[in-house]
Amino acid sequence: MTGIWVEASELKHAVSVLRKVDDEVVIQIDAYGLLSRCVDAGHALLVQVRISSRTEDTEHKRIGIDLDKVESILRRVEDTRYMQAQVGNAEVRFIHGIHAHSIQTRKLALLRKVPNWQNIEPEVTLKLSGKEFKGIIGNAKDMGDELAIRSYRGTTIQVLDLANRQETYHCDIPDRWVTSSDQEGDEVWSRYSTAYLQDIAEPMIEEDIVTWSFGTARPCEISYVRKGVQVAYILAPRIAD
Structure with missing residues (x-):
């Protein structure tokens, strides 16, 4: 398993952002932390969230996860508490203090396909x-x-x-x-x-x-950074009639 340490407030923020777009997302884990990108059903809004966090190894993983289940766990965790997420191929264990919660991962093939991040050339x-x-x-x-x-x-x-x-x-x-x-x-x-x-x-x-x-x-x-969480959105324009 890959072990990741993250402050509960940062994980809560990331989940609240992603859930506005989709309930099930792909999480990528690398040496720099967590990265998730998802798109809404109409393919008008793309969001990318990165949490910079400590990882116990540099093994790269991609897992599917149900954000509703993660959110239900986070409701019981104080914002300032650090949590450990132990990430395996079949399950993720969230540990805070004496408590540990396990949820099953989702099959990647069943999740919505997400386009690559676009480079916007703003005026x-x-x-x-x-x-x-x-x-x-x-x-x-x-x-x-x-x-x-x-x-x-x-x-x-x-x-x-x-x-x-x-x-x-x-x-x-x-x-x-x-x-x-x-x-x-x-x-x-x-x-x-x-x-x-x-x-x-x-x-x-x-x-x-x-x-x-x-x-x-x-x-x-549209983008902003809060503590260790980087959030960026790309929103498609309305087309003139």
Whole structure:
């Protein structure tokens, strides 16, 4: 078995992120820790989570795991406690203090196929706090199912009622949030589902520092790091009618 040590709060965070996209995922274990990548049923949202952790050997493993069962174990573990996961081909044992829980692994062939991670070439990149990101997305979600983000002599976010050709939400992005821009005088714009963006925002906390990169009619990338957990999403754009 491969032994891994991880803080319970980090594992809880990773599980909460992944469960927004799928309930069963493939976990890769290597000398650097844990890596998981999954895609939603509509292949619109891809998420990648890496937990940097101590491993007792450098044997590489790939296992399938049921996140509902992992979450039920984690509910009884204090956030600050370190846990050991003993990973075998057929089962995973989670040990914390005097307690040990075992769950069976899932057959990899039965799990959803996940595409490789894409390299996004953004035209505009924003950096903002988790509080600010959650505030924008929460307001946008309340007012419609599609968010339009535009950058031309300033960056704005809008929600439009397409049937009535009416703007229902507007937000001017402060210039200090724009950390890079490769646009060459042309307007940069794209449209995204507010439901997917809400799923991305929900596991965030106010103190997270969020990087949001986008370009014209192309996928956007949203990422942040919290303690030993690196989270990154790629969200496909809405296609204009």
